[in-house]
Amino acid sequence: MDLTNSEESSALAQTVRMVLEGTVTPDLIRNAGREPDNSKVRQCWTAIAETGVLGALVPEASGGLGLSLTDVIETFEAFGYSGAPMPYIESICLTVPAVASADSVLLDSVLTGKTIMTATPSTIDPAGYTGMSDYVLVGSEVQAQSSAYLCECSSSVLSAAAASIDESRAYRYVDVPDEAQPMRVDAKSWETATIASASALVGLSRRILDMTVDYVGQRQQFGRPIGSFQAIKHQLADVKANLVRVVPLIKAGACEVERTETGSFRYVSAAKIMAARVAAETVKVGIQCHGAMAYTTEYDLQLFAKQVWALSVQWGSVRQHHRRLAHQLDTELAA
Amino acid sequence: MTFSEEHAMRQVEVNLDWTPEEDDFRAEVSEWLDQNVPKEPLPSGDTREGFAEHLKWERNLYEAGYAAVSWPKALGGRDATLWEWLIFEEEYYRHEAPQRVTQNGLFVLAPALFAFGTKEQQQQLLPRIASGEDAWAQGWSEPGSGSDLASLTSTARRDPDREGWLLTGHKTWSTRAAFCTHMFGLFRTSAEEKKHRGLTYFLIDLDQPGVEIKGFDRLDGDEGFADVYLDEVYVPDDSILGGVGEGWKVAMASAGSERGLTLRSPGRFKATASALVDLYQQTTAAAADQPSRQEMASLRDAVVDRWIETEAYDLLTKDQVSRMLAGDEVGFESSITKIAWSELDIALHETALALEANSSLFVNDWTKGFMFSLGGKIYAGTNEVQKNIIAERLLGLPKN
Numbered sequence: 001m002d003l004t005n006s007e008e009s010s011a012l013a014q015t016v017r018m019v020l021e022g023t024v025t026p027d028l029i030r031n032a033g034r035e036p037d038n039s040k041v042r043q044c045w046t047a048i049a050e051t052g053v054l055g056a057l058v059p060e061a062s063g064g065l066g067l068s069l070t071d072v073i074e075t076f077e078a079f080g081y082s083g084a085p086m087p088y089i090e091s092i093c094l095t096v097p098a099v100a101s102a103d104s105v106l107l108d109s110v111l112t113g114k115t116i117m118t119a120t121p122s123t124i125d126p127a128g129y130t131g132m133s134d135y136v137l138v139g140s141e142v143q144a145q146s147s148a149y150l151c152e153c154s155s156s157v158l159s160a161a162a163a164s165i166d167e168s169r170a171y172r173y174v175d176v177p178d179e180a181q182p183m184r185v186d187a188k189s190w191e192t193a194t195i196a197s198a199s200a201l202v203g204l205s206r207r208i209l210d211m212t213v214d215y216v217g218q219r220q221q222f223g224r225p226i227g228s229f230q231a232i233k234h235q236l237a238d239v240k241a242n243l244v245r246v247v248p249l250i251k252a253g254a255c256e257v258e259r260t261e262t263g264s265f266r267y268v269s270a271a272k273i274m275a276a277r278v279a280a281e282t283v284k285v286g287i288q289c290h291g292a293m294a295y296t297t298e299y300d301l302q303l304f305a306k307q308v309w310a311l312s313v314q315w316g317s318v319r320q321h322h323r324r325l326a327h328q329l330d331t332e333l334a335a
Numbered sequence: 336m337t338f339s340e341e342h343a344m345r346q347v348e349v350n351l352d353w354t355p356e357e358d359d360f361r362a363e364v365s366e367w368l369d370q371n372v373p374k375e376p377l378p379s380g381d382t383r384e385g386f387a388e389h390l391k392w393e394r395n396l397y398e399a400g401y402a403a404v405s406w407p408k409a410l411g412g413r414d415a416t417l418w419e420w421l422i423f424e425e426e427y428y429r430h431e432a433p434q435r436v437t438q439n440g441l442f443v444l445a446p447a448l449f450a451f452g453t454k455e456q457q458q459q460l461l462p463r464i465a466s467g468e469d470a471w472a473q474g475w476s477e478p479g480s481g482s483d484l485a486s487l488t489s490t491a492r493r494d495p496d497r498e499g500w501l502l503t504g505h506k507t508w509s510t511r512a513a514f515c516t517h518m519f520g521l522f523r524t525s526a527e528e529k530k531h532r533g534l535t536y537f538l539i540d541l542d543q544p545g546v547e548i549k550g551f552d553r554l555d556g557d558e559g560f561a562d563v564y565l566d567e568v569y570v571p572d573d574s575i576l577g578g579v580g581e582g583w584k585v586a587m588a589s590a591g592s593e594r595g596l597t598l599r600s601p602g603r604f605k606a607t608a609s610a611l612v613d614l615y616q617q618t619t620a621a622a623a624d625q626p627s628r629q630e631m632a633s634l635r636d637a638v639v640d641r642w643i644e645t646e647a648y649d650l651l652t653k654d655q656v657s658r659m660l661a662g663d664e665v666g667f668e669s670s671i672t673k674i675a676w677s678e679l680d681i682a683l684h685e686t687a688l689a690l691e692a693n694s695s696l697f698v699n700d701w702t703k704g705f706m707f708s709l710g711g712k713i714y715a716g717t718n719e720v721q722k723n724i725i726a727e728r729l730l731g732l733p734k735n
Contacts, residue, residue, distance in 0.1 A: 001350065001351060001352060001353060001357075001418055001653060001656075001657070002349060002350055002657050003349055003351075003650070003653055003654040003657040003658075004349070004654075004657045004658055004661050005349065006348060006349070009349075068348055070348050070349035070350075071348065071349075209730075213730050213731065213732065216732065217731070217732060217733060224733075224735075225733050227726075227732040227733050228732065228733040228734065228735050230719075230722075230723065232732075233722060233723060233726035233727070233732050234719070234722040234723075234726070236726055236730055236732065237721075237722035237723075237725035237726045237729075237730070238674075238722070240671070240725050240726075240729055240730055241670075241671040241674050241675065241725060244651070244668065244671050245647050245648070245651050245671070245675055246647065247654070248647070248650035248651050248653065248654035249643075249646065249647045249650050251349050251650070251654070252351060252646070252650050254349065255349060255350060255351050266646075267646070270642075270643040270646060270647070273643060274643060274647060322636060322639060325639055325642075325643070326635050326636070326639045329612070329639060329642060
């Protein structure tokens with residue numbers, strides 16, 4: 001039994017964090033969905049790729065870092081904290097490992113960040129980051145299936161543009177064409193992405209909490225910082241307490257993905273449910289504590305809030321995971 | 336330089352596995368509990384008769400080496416690791432073994448003795464706590480000092496004739512004090528110093544002149560509380576823990592353990608959560624008062640949520656133990672732990688009452704447990720105080 005992060009885990013997170021801090025500015029996030037040529041985003045993606053993180057879960061023999069999921073959770077949190085408007089979950093959990101195991105000619109190009117791939121579990125789940133990606137990997141209808149299709153991102157494959165709640169994500173449905181390339185995906189990769197999304201939600205929440213703590217410490221009303229009022233303190237204390245509680249659950253989910261051969265993903269679902277709820281609450285508290293300041297698009301908080309709303313639904317909504325968890329608990333107890 | 340070049344060495348990974356030794360320990364504990372836990376539940380330990388029955392049980396535990404597993408053998412324990420302690424607790428509650436009526440001594444006083452006690456104090460007091468020979472009550476709260484503990488007014492003054500102190504004051508809401516032999520508590524040793532300065536932590540034998548104890552009923556109807564009146568009660572110099580004027584520091588260190596890890600181990604809530612799942616299945620199977628599908632769906636969701644919260648608490652504890660063993664201080668995070676278990680306990684019982692409907696009109700384990708759970712947000716420092724601590728100490732928000 002040990003839930004402390006390994007040195008390797010913290011070192012990778014630190015390496016990635018340094019790159020993200022230098023490159024992912026609020027302006028980059030704000031403009032990510034609007035750049036016609038995606039040049040700034042691509043430049044940033046290449047810098048991220050240079051750390052080797054995109055191949056974190058790929059075996060060393062195939063040019064990756066050969067890490068386990070438990071060693072990458074902290075890194076997903078760092079990505080979330082940065083607000084990086086890029087398919088890091090899709091790439092690290094799904095597309096890069098799939099390309100590597102297919103021994104595809106594209107491997108070098110995705111590992112170096114030259115080619116960007118996004119992914120979605122099925123044609124009924126919209127894929128994010130379609131605007132900046134060259135390819136999209138689509139699971140065959142049912143999550144946890146091991147067959148998928150790799151499609152080039154083009155107007156004939158993607159549904160018509162519709163405004164996404166998180167503009168940088170540019171969600172589109174994918175219509176898999178006949179000529180799409182079949183590709184095997186480890187069925188567990190979808191669970192990996194769920195854990196990654198839970199961890200990224202924690203990172204986003206920490207960012208919002210930090211911004212809010214800074215703000216309420218400075219903002220003066222009634223002659224004192226509003227952060228000295230208990231009404232504010234207690235809301236933020238709840239957020240902090242909830243964030244501390246959700247992280248061990250995410251680690252347990254990662255252990256479950258690595259170890260289980262039985263198809264039981266109770267902690268995975270529990271982690272996503274709790275992370276999504278905690279993040280949603282953090283956004284509400286963050287906006288409330290900022291007052292009208294946060295109720296604008298000028299102020300940066302909204303960039304992170306909208307990523308929270310998007311990620312809470314993607315990779316399994318609370319309702320979907322709730323249903324699956326209830327089912328797993330019921331069958332296990334009946335057995 | 337890339338990451339892989341910098342970090343070629345692999346570390347031990349995060350894992351949730353028990354070692355073979357830990358599995359053996361669990362099996363041993365489980366077998367002993369199978370054979371020794373009373374088949375009929377004992378009367379409530381918060382009543383006079385029940386307390387005496389529970390002390391006999393404590394003696395059994397002590398003789399088998401299970402009273403305080405993580406303590407050194409020489410002091411009444413068995414040198415178990417923190418992991419083994421968690422396993423013991425899990426098995427203890429899973430077997431529905433009797434409540435620990437000596438818990439104030441075991442889980443609140445003992446950590447303070449280990450941290451601040453002299454060798455003599457440790458050797459003299461700890462084995463008697465483990466065996467249940469001494470039963471300790473808390474002497475923190477006073478009628479005018481609850482959350483604002485540092486405002487307490489009970490005093491200790493030098494005894495002009497003997498080497499020691501004379502204690503005077505009124506302590507209240509003291510758990511099981513009416514049945515206890517001893518009390519630890521805070522008294523003001525300096526009239527000049529205010530608030531948390533000038534307080535001293537005393538260890539008091541309750542069987543002596545000047546002590547008057549009056550029990551009173553808690554919300555659930557058991558005589559679990561008492562007023563303790565002290566009128567010039569003599570205590571010798573060696574009954575001070577941690578030094579004159581050091582009381583606040585000692586009390587806060589032990590309050591940390593009351594809030595955190597040792598008082599409310601996850602095993603307790605895992606057992607309640609498991610009973611809740613059983614209750615859910617009985618309710619769905621019962622022919623009478625069959626809930627509709629929609630009702631069942633909402634109850635099912637609530638039960639699943641309690642399962643998640645219970646597992647989250649279990650894992651939070653395991654995370655903290657992992658970090659403690661790696662040499663980290665958990666510190667003010669104990670305030671988060673306290674909020675977590677107290678809210679969880681209420682939620683578990685509320686969900687059970689929602690499932691039980693008519694049964695919740697009667698006194699039973701769930702209704703009594705529900706009433707007891709409401710105390711969790713009050714004792715060991717109210718949750719409001721914990722939130723102030725989190726906000727100021729962990730988030731760095733400004734004081735008033």
